[in-house]
């Protein structure tokens with residue numbers, strides 16, 4: 545059977561931050577940021593504690609910014625419960641530490657995620673099948689999550705994030721804990737996803753080189769403008785020079 549990618553998305557729900565700040569107990573972590581999220585895959589690159597996860601949570605609509613606005617198609621996505629629910633429906637989020645239940649099967653978990661995303665009942669089964677196929681876990685469909693390898697569990701969490709074909713996908717350190725082979729596999733999966741905008745938070749040069757169309761550096765709480773990878777690392781650049789360019793961007 546050929547599976548169709550289901551889409552419930554509106555034509556253009558562009559995503560932007562306007563004067564967004566994040567602070568915890570009065571301590572500013574992310575300085576006022578205004579940006580429009582480019583189409584394609586954008587790597588949020590910053591060292592530990594620079595605020596990547598905080599920004600991802602704001603974009604996911606699970607943490608309101610301390611100040612400023614997350615705009616979705618020009619509307620404040622945190623304005624009300626209804627606005628947040630609509631935002632969640634078309635947004636996929638892979639948290640840094642996705643604690644998964646171990647006693648359910650892959651299929652049950654992804655079905656549940658589809659229900660949670662308000663995928664219509666008649667479309668749920670197909671939506672789950674598409675997501676499971678996209679992360680290459682068809683053979684593990686009926687396996688218990690607890691019986692999978694760490695890399696496979698990361699892919700189950702990714703399937704739960706992408707089910708229902710969200711047009712905004714937020715992946716927080718998606719390759720953490722994976723070995724080089726699993727990391728390569730996941731890079732392949734990420735490159736094949738149909739979401740209009742994908743954010744990958746990472747501090748790993750190899751993740752950025754493998755998947756990103758744009759890179760956005762976060763340094764000292766300041767979020768820089770996204771840079772096209774084709775400018776930072778022109779075609780034909782050798783790996784060492786490309787890695788150096790990214791490390792320099794990270795260090796500022």
Ligand SMILES: Nc1ncnc2c1ncn2[C@@H]1O[C@H](COP(=O)(O)OP(=O)(O)OP(=O)(O)O)[C@@H](O)[C@H]1O
Nearest residue numbers: 568573590591592593594595596597598599640747
């Ligand atoms: N709920 C919270 N309460 C208080 N401080 C927090 C909270 N969440 C994050 N922080 C602090 O905010 C800063 C940014 O954290 P955040 O997790 O957003 O950064 P990160 O770039 O994702 O880090 P890492 O790469 O280590 O995951 C850190 O100093 C962290 O301790």
